[in-house]
Amino acid sequence: MRIGTLGAARITPSALIKPARSVDTVEVAAVAARDRPRAEAFAAKHGIPVVHDSYEALVTDPSIDAVYNPLPNALHAEWTLRALQAGKHVLCEKPFTSNADEARTVAEAAEKSGLVAMEAFHYRYHPLVERALEIVRTELGEIRHVETWMCFPLPRFSDIRYSLELGGGALMDAGCYAVHCLRTLGPGEPSVVSASALLQSPGVDRAMTADLRFPTGATGRINASMWSGRLLKIAARVQGTRGTLHITNYAAPQYFHRVTVTVDGLRRRERVPGEATYTYQLRAFAAAVDNGTPPLTPPEDSIANMTVIDDIYRKAGLPLRGTPYPA
Structure with a gap:
């Protein structure tokens, strides 16, 4: 090819x-x-x-x-x-x-x-995600809460990732990961309950937090930022009736990651070896x-991810990307 x-x-x-x-x-x-x-x-x-x-x-x-x-x-x-x-x-x-x-x-x-x-x-193509899904399906019991973080510092505010016209904002750049990971690990497609943004300029979020709910009644939260008090956190946590899964650095596990599983009061840590995510x-x-x-990431999945992102922007009172900013 x-x-x-x-x-x-x-x-x-x-x-x-x-x-x-x-x-x-x-x-x-x-x-x-x-x-x-x-x-x-x-x-x-x-x-x-x-x-x-x-x-x-x-x-x-x-x-x-x-x-x-x-x-x-x-x-x-x-x-x-x-x-x-x-x-x-x-x-x-x-x-x-x-x-x-x-x-x-x-x-x-x-x-x-x-x-x-x-x-x-x-990240979705790395063996880490398949291992996480196996743990979620077989060890945690009924899933009650899923939370994801994609927070990193980008204080260069002239960067195109802060441009409304170019589709920028923390939710688009960082939050798309947080939303996708939450959807991947959660029990079904979530709906957005509420959202709150910190703005860098009119219409452009430098940080976003949103609460969601899954069809089973489980709750979810995404945390995304390019400039906020939480400078760096890339993680995911899934809580079930029997235990909890916590992943540090799901986005680039080839550099460093940690999987912590607590089930029925017993705690263990795992590593999932593999090549670079981009190679997979x-x-x-x-x-x-x-x-x-x-x-694993076909257009149908993209539609679902963008639907959640759109709904988060609506709940936060911000314009969807690709639409005019109201005067």
């Missing part, structure tokens, strides 16, 4: 270029950027043979099989759709789109085309393209 990357985003080396060295069936064959000198420098540094002058030239390149889309959030839907229309499979960075309506549009386009459109929630993700994308193996 020959894949081209849109732009020279900071995440691309970790998310695509390095993993491709470990996935024999994948070749990073082209890059496009609106700043050609930057694209040329990026290509030279990472050994990418082709540089395109525009995103359009890349997605229509007949030698390219798939497109990696790490553009700003507000451009995810547009360029995923353009790539699908050009007959290309797409690995799209999270959040999948600006809002749930856009996610539905992309999902419909992918289904009609028969092409793969996969959201890049890389790229392998899964290649399997979906080459063999039709269903990915």
Whole structure:
């Protein structure tokens, strides 16, 4: 599979270029950027043979099989759709789109085309998540509460992740992980009860907390921030009638993680070995393209995730991303 990357985003080396060295069936064959000198420098540094002058030239390149889309959030839907229309499979960075309506549009386009459109929630492909799900299903009893955190410091307020026009905000950038992890570990799809935001600028959240409820009656909470009193916490906790599961660093367990399980009063710790999350993700994308193996993060899952994100913004009294900010 020959894949081209849109732009020279900071995440691309970790998310695509390095993993491709470990996935024999994948070749990073082209890059496009609106700043050609930057694209040329990026290509030279990472050994990418082709540089395109525009995103359009890349997605229509007949030698390219798939497109990696790490553009700003507000451009995810547009360029995923353009790539699908050009007959290309797409690995799209999270959040999948600006809002749930856009996610539905992309999902419909992918289904009609028969092409793969996969959201890049890389953590979901690491063995840590499967082990956590096994513990949740077999050891904790009836699930009563799920809470997730994705909090990290980003005090550079000129960063595009604080841009309303580009689909920014803590819930979109950090919270999409917290929402997805909560949905993954919880008993069914949750509904949003309430939400509270700290703002960096009008309409743009630097931190978000939301309370949710699952169909079983279990409760949930997500905590997301790019700048708040809680500088760094990436974790998940699941409480059941028999015990509790706590995961430290579910997002990048290849660097460090800890799984703590307390069941019937007995406590233990586990580690789940594995490669980088991005390597598992790229392998899964290649399997979906080459063999039709269903990915764990298909467009249907993206619609569900964006629906929760939209509802959190509504409960917090903030505009959905991709919609005008009220005057």
